[in-house]
Amino acid sequence: MTRPRSQQISLTDTPYYHIISRCVRRTFLCGQDQATGRSFEHRRQWIEDRIRLLASLFAVDIAAYAVMSNHYHLVIKLDPTQAESWSDDEVLRRWSCLFKGPLLVQRYLAGDPQESYALNQVGEFARCYRQRLASLSWFMKCLNEPIARQANQEDGCTGHFWEARFKSQALRTEAALLSCMAYVDLNPVRAGMAATPEASEHTSIRERITPRFDLAQAVREQMRMEALMRFDGPVKPLLPFEGACAEREQPGIPFGFEDYLALVDYTGRAIDPRKKGAIANTLPPILERLGLTPDQWLAQSTQFEALYRPRRRRSAA
Template identity: 40%
Template sequence: MAIPRKHIVDSHSAGFYHCISRCVRRAFLCGHDPFTGNNCDHRKIWLENRMLELAEVFAVKLYAYAIMDNHYHLVLYIDPKAPQNWTDEQVADKWILAYPGKSQFREARKQIILNDKEKLKKYRYRLGSLSWLMSRLNGPLAKQSNTEDFVKGRFWESRFTSIALLDETAVLSCMAYVDLNPIRAGIVEDLQSSLHTSIQKRISELSADITQLARPIESVAGTLKTYPIQMTLTAYIQLVEWTGQSIIHPDKASMPIHINSLLNQMNLQPHHWLNQLTHLGRTNTYVIGSVQQFKNKARLLKKKWLKGIKATRLLYSNE
């Protein structure tokens, strides 16, 4: 039985989530469509730009993303309480960025919002809501794509999938899974060629600031103040790069000592890493975390167990 999103996404506490949206009609709605000959890669560019823009508007920080031909992934941190500390003017400005409308009316709209306490209260809540963020990301793309295709109806398969990431190990594992999507799909063979992914964005930005390599991993977009993930960007890129090459060349997947050490630091089982990472998105689980965190979440939801605990025992060490 499906678990309602309100039990997975905590609307009162900050947390990390892995979100997935998939197209409803046949594949290639965001890439090259072999049936019509149309190339829709421009939608990937629009979607990527919109992701980065909305991360500056909503109370989120974006840590990983990958845009594929018929679906996309996000790993993000959201803080529902952050908008409570924003000024009224900030709330009004951000809401207008989320719903731009016609430019000549924006100042008037802003004054209407500022003069309406109920609107301000409602918009504060929405700017900290994962569902409202995904709505502003998916809705406009669906309308634009349907207009281009001269069709009506659903563009996305269903409401987006959301998976709670309960600890830093789950976040890092999910980030690597997302960044490696194009390689696992056989589209590219190296990280630099993985277009429309956060790892490609991180690598391309290193030329402007090489000192990022020695720093803990920060988000690729977002204005929230959060603690950075306690792994250097150098270590993360090395981990993702080795994992990607091991997927492409499984016969040469001898794990270097420094990668083994990284996985041990993350409380992960090195000998299960490749297999578990490949199947991380296929378990239909609602949460990713340690066995104890699974049990705690199940108890909170008044359930005897949650799907995915077997995979967790293989992924985490000492479980």
């Protein structure tokens, strides 16, 4: 018997969860439709950009993701302390990027004079939105519903796009977190869609290896058709690897990135008879394929967050 979502999500047990959401129709609606030959590959970018946008608005961090042909995987970390640190104005601003909101909130954000009773009501809205911005269910609602509407509009049809509500799996140990992240990052390799992890598109490992300098621009471009979208903030980086540290609580992933890459490379070479693909044993180790020495990789990975800063445009002479 299935359990309600409130019983499956427990931050006292673990903040990490593996999420799966799958298309309902028996065609590759996020990839290549084998029956008609029509390509829906562009929808994978819709989903990837939407994931990165919502992570920048919600108190949710993305540890790993992979957007496949008819489903996607997420490994997320819920961090309600982020939402608790936001002011009411920041909460309202973030929420208004996604929803128009009541007239009182619209007037407040516009700077119109407010009576005391109206300010109290706005404070109630802020408390409600703060809880929602830390909720996995609201995160997934804001992810799946717009994608479904956009796909149905493109197809000229109505009805369900996603198979059911998303599936969530608690990752209670560090071993579970590490193995799940590797499983997600290797999904395109196992499905025969890519020969190596660094060549797999729409995955977190590809983004970590080759950070996208145009990520914020791509997010805004993907959202340009949404009349309510007013996102102008920075795109939050993926949850960083910090290495093991026993002296303090770690907000990031408690592993070294170089060790994780080596583990993914090793795991991808293991032949799984249930899967289509594997990394060829004739290929060199992953750092060698990337043309990096361990020292170069260490320098790059420790400066990873800085790579998300937009490049400054040169002023015209």
